[in-house]
Every structure is written in structure tokens, then in C-alpha cells.
Amino acid sequence: MSMKILLMGIMVFFSITVFGETGAERIKFSFEEKEIVVLLRDNSAAKSLLEQLPLTLKFENYGGIEKISYPPEKLDISKAPNNCTPSAGDLTYYAPWGNLAFFHKDYRNSDGLVPLGRIESGIENLQEINENFSVTVERIK
Secondary structure, three states, rough: OOOHHHHHHHHHHHHHHHHHHOOOOOOEEEEOEEEEEHHHHHHHHHHHHHHOOOOOEEEEEEEEOOEOOOOOOOOOOOOOOOEEEOOOOOOEEEOOOOOEEEHHHHHOOOEEEEEEEEEOOOOOHHHOOOOOEEEEEEEEE
């Protein structure tokens, strides 16, 4: 019996190691026949964003470094890092203002900036988002 449990444990470990994160969630930002796919982190803020989907958002340029938008409800940051150093392609949540932020340039470490995920595909489309577009955000199943 204990040999079966050991073998099952090894198989689970192997599958997690080979196939990556278990339960990894992806979301898609769609606009003007283009899309950006984001692999979400496993934290309370990312889960809170998932619970609000699907959404339609308007993004705007901010500081020449990021594209920001405001989800209808604040995200739960209780079990999430309270700062990060974003790189181009990161999706974050700035808790003090309650906005999502896609970074298209690297930036410095910022308190209150919660990492949500990382662009897996479509990063080339990020620069094309502007305030004239409605962006649909939905979970990829």
C-alpha cells in the first residue's frame, strides 16, 4: 500500500515538473481583431480579476510606460505581493488607485503595484491599444 502511495506521489511530482503550474489560468484581451494572452499568477488579486470576467474596458496611455484601465470593482490583494518591479509585458494592479496596468517598458520597483500576470502572446499588439478601443477581457477555457 505504501509503495502505491509513493508511486502516485512521484507521478504527481513528475507531471507538475514536466507540465508546469497546475491550475494556471489564462485570460485574453481582444480588440480590433487582435488579442493579447496573459498567463495569470496564483494570487488573490489575479483570482479576484477572474471573478469579474468577462469585462469590457477602456485603456489609456499613462506616462509613456503603461496602459491603464479601471475594473468595475477593486481587486482582493490580501494574499498577493504588495510591490513588484515590472518589466515590459507584465500585467499588474496598482492598488492605491484601483487600476490595471500593462507595462510596455520596464519600470522601477513600486509599492502598491501587485503582479497579476505576464503576456504569453500578442505583446506586439500592446502598443496599439488606445482609448478609442473597447477591450474585451475573458477567461480562456
